[in-house]
Amino acid sequence: MFKNISVIDLSTGIAGPYSTKILSDLGANVIKVEPPEGDITRISKPFFNAADNVNQSIKFAFLNTNKKSITLDLFTPSGASLAEDLIRAIKPHLIVENYGPGVLEKSGLNFEIIQSINGFTSLISISNFGSTGPYRNYKAREINVQAISGLMSITGEPDAQPLIAGADIAQLNGGQIAALSCLTYIYKSILTSVGTHADISLMEANMDLLENWMLGQFQGELMPRRGKQHQSSFPSEVYPCADGYVSVNASPAPWSEMAELMEDTNLDLEEYYDRSSRPKYRDQIEPLMTKWLDKNKKKEIFHGAQKRRLAFSYIANARDLLESDQLIDRNFFSNIGVNTHPGTPFKIASTVTDNKEAPGLGEHNQEIYENLLGIPQNDIRSLAEKRVI
Amino acid sequence: MTSLPLAGIRIIDLTRIWAGPRATKLLVDMGAQVIKIEHLNHADRAKPNPTTESSQRKMNRATPFEQKHRNKISFSLDLSLDEGKSVFRDLVSISDVVIENFSAGVMDRLGLGHDNLKKIKPDVITVSMPGFGNSGPWKDYVAYGVTQEQITGLYELTGYKGGLPMKTGTNVGDPMNATHAAIATLSAIVQRLQNGQGEYVDFSQYESFSTLMFESIMNYAANGILSERKGNESNHQSPHDTYQCKGTDEWVTIAISNEEEWESLCDVIGKADVAKNTNYSSQQSRHDHREYLNDVISRFTKSKTKYEVMTLLQACGVPCTAVLNTKDLLVDEHVKDRNFIEHLEHPDGETHKYYFGSTWREKGPVTKAVRSPAPLLGEHNGYICTELLGVPNDKLDVLTKLGLFATFSDSQRF
Incomplete structure (x- = not known):
């Protein structure tokens, strides 16, 4: 049912790929467009097999199930026009990107051009701080986002340093919010054929995790780091x-x-x-x-x-x-390729059961460039030589 | 004004506490109509005293309830009475989604489980989100807020090196499960657009959060390696820590992942000699010497405020942010510039100072996410009974006398 839904996914890292994994695991056709050197997460630790770390990243394997991979350097002279051809051929409901504010536009592609090709395509732009505001071009990694959004100030012991949560919470939460925006604009696009440009800020998405505690703070109190200190009830x-x-x-x-x-x-x-x-x-x-x-x-x-x-x-x-006998009883885990994966956060009829492993870099170049776009083999070879694809 | 993207979707919301109400908050902000059903004697909020409208409004303002229920409408309905179930069924017949986070089996015992609701509305979407799901040996187990991060392994991995396991300050389990539940709901709505079918979503909060722990699960499954608590250290970056700044409990975070950033950092802190020292030229070697290097960095950061350090380092391309506390967030210039904090004047004329805005926004002029305050208990009974359901006045009188729609002002009588 999500088979009719197509996504061009220009994102790399964790947040963007997690948002599109939610869609590809529901059966959407997600074309992952990677730079010729590949998504940085492909070489991110830990690995399945420490001795051989090519295409062995655990994070990459999880975040990119059921997607197709093609390579394309958008920032080459023919990159943007090739991307426009892709948009014409795939007619995606969504394009997801996380280059950072204003960067996609430097390639020559922007929301207006996307709209002129396909009025119903939405552009989901994910960045650390959003596309406006004084911090918009600041660099940030997981710990930096957890810090600036307030999460770290309340995690840890009061008399010691603030502490990071022990997983990539900030990026995954940002990815969840991005997925929710993806579904919102798929819904809108199906009903109205109108696309939207969404601006997702990881900082705001993570500040929002504090919503339950902020009212007291709004009244001027400071929420302390409480460590393992107990609350009023006992035990x-x-x-x-x-x-x-x-x-x-x-x-x-x-x-x-x-x-x-x-x-x-x-x-x-x-x-x-x-x-x-x-x-x-x-x-x-x-x-x-x-x-x-x-x-x-x-x-x-x-x-x-x-x-x-x-x-x-x-x-x-x-x-x-x-x-866990509960997780096993409910068939939470699945084997994809040779590896065990945790299941999807929920299951509906659309959820894919014949899971496909994360693709190799450019695994679907031929299928997309030759078969779908009809680019002759010679031209594909010359694009590859110029490192466009 | 263009309509919001989810306008036209109607959600009946029986959820309570945090994960459920936040799931529907994410959807109401984007334009869905969310009807919060509560009963006087089991309200999802404390009883105000006295029970006047203004005291109810004031009480909402002083609790997390306000934040999670802005834009929603409230219907006080007693589902324990047959007449209440009958009104509920009528409401289901004109709604798209029913969402609840009761213990497993409660809706079935009320005769309002998915199979029953389907008879009234064949394409209804039911989202049931108990702690551990609606099947399996743990289905009747009880879970509270912090349970999810404990039982899925986040708690195990959060903490100082060699220290005890710890909670995250905000109990991320609830709000992150909420987002997954909102995603599940909207996925079922999109699916229904395509195939016309309803859906029963058996949403286990335990599974939802376990998914997010994929890295440690897959690393153990493949390699037999159990991750350990490592404070603020990272597999990928070094230096990677919090650094004390001028003032009390003031900190920045720095995360260096390549040589260029390392050299820039050394430059800014006036330690070009350290940058040249080949002892520290790789991620691994910097990690091995982290105590010394953290000390060098701290000597610089302690002499400046956290904002000064962030500005100086970011100007040179070094990933560095201030650790903002809950007070800082309210006055931060970036937060202000993006209007992420909103104000709203309530019907009683008082301005409620702050709300967080929409968790994402559309490009273009900023529109307010907060359209109306959290409703009073039963504030929209009249709209729902008369306008939505068309209950005739004489019948409404009879039902009202039964106490079916009792609100706080009726609490003496029912």
């Missing part, structure tokens, strides 16, 4: 256990379930039952709890608690996810 925090860490949360079930879970009648005192006065008894309750937690393993604690409707969780690592 509601992370404790070590026999083989790792668990998060203890004595709700929504009544307190008596905690005492039964931990098989300790000393915990089953009436004064501990009331949630609001319980923090007063922290010094009595905590040693009893930690004594039991120290003897038990994280998954047993988690399942035992959840069976009593106590919202515990445990601190999982990648192995725990791959072994």
